[in-house]
Amino acid sequence: MKSRWVIGGSPYLDLAFHSWKQARPDEKVVRIEVPQGPDHAFDLSVLAGLDPAEGAMFAAFDERFGNLKRMELMQAAVERGFKLEPFIHPSAAIGADTVIGLNAFVGANAIVGHACRIDYNTVVHAGAHLGPNCRIKSSCWLENGVQVGTAVEIGGNGIVRTGAIVRDGVKVGRSCELGWPRVYAADVPARTYYDTRYDQPIHTYGQ
Template sequence: MKKIILAGNAITADILLFYLRQDSRYQIVAATVDDGFEAAGNIDEVPSIPLSRLASEFAPGEVLIIMAMGYNDLNRDRASLFERLRAKGYALESYIHPDARVYSVNPIGEGSIILPGAVVEPHAQVGANTMVWCNATLAHHCKVGDNAWIASGAVISGQAVIGANTFLGVNATVVNKVSVGDFNVVGGGALITKDTKANTVHLARSAEELRYSADDYVKFFGV
């Protein structure tokens, strides 16, 4: 059984803790965060250790790290802690949930996470420190860069490329052979059909309120 330190102690860590406690491959022993954030999170019965004290309590060879941070500042915070942990000599575990389906022969990037229901098709590539949330689809020959966040239900079509530090929202779709630039924000439900530039934002139009009441709509149009 692998001894695990969670890098993070907030909501993402709380979700990962639930999955990991049901996975016989792992034993969660602590969480680590930047100094001063030990009390900011709240994960059940897992002590938070400031990064400055981590090596004195758990030597790099004793534990593995699972990245358990969110996507704050376009994943820059996540990337920063990832690199600092590596510099201290810690190994970053690539966590694939047992209910994920990974068919690619390409290794999942260091420190990346593939959650239940996600599908990674043949020849797809996932970079380091990337989160692939539940029920996302990474189609054949696509490439996802480092420090990316792929939210639940997102679809990356065949041969598409997702740049580093990009956030792809819930149910967003990137069509075949399209490249999404680094540091993009692609909102929930957005459809990307053309290449995008770095550091750009792409949002789907929000659903507008109709002039009909719900009762009138059902009466005249059905559901």
């Protein structure tokens, strides 16, 4: 029996583990929590002894640190020669010609319209709705129930929180957070943060 190692941390690790376990009863699905030190660096020694020829791996870590810690785990898996696949929940509705990248996650009852592209390492949580021809770039995080219109583009490392509605054709720049529960009807510049703790968006400039 092939193994499926689900590695990482945060509550998302448990979600990904149980999702894989339910969807792949023919596999031995193993949960591996990767410890972090005081500086948040991963202790990757827990991966020692795993043989890439004996199974595949899935990296699961939440949106903290701008989705970069999940990317770090994915890169560690690739460097060690592990095969990575996307997870698509059996109840998700995926349109024709949609492309979903490695280590991406599409949750229960999500709807992804035709001709969408969801890049690697992106998480689309349960009940999210993406219209046709969307482009969700790498390492994004779309929370439960978000509504994304037709031909929307969300830049890499973006976060879209529950309650957000993104209108058709809107372009959201890289490393943005749409955290206010509102309709976003205009393009959003890169590194703009709508944080519910503040009553004005935060703009970060420079490289």
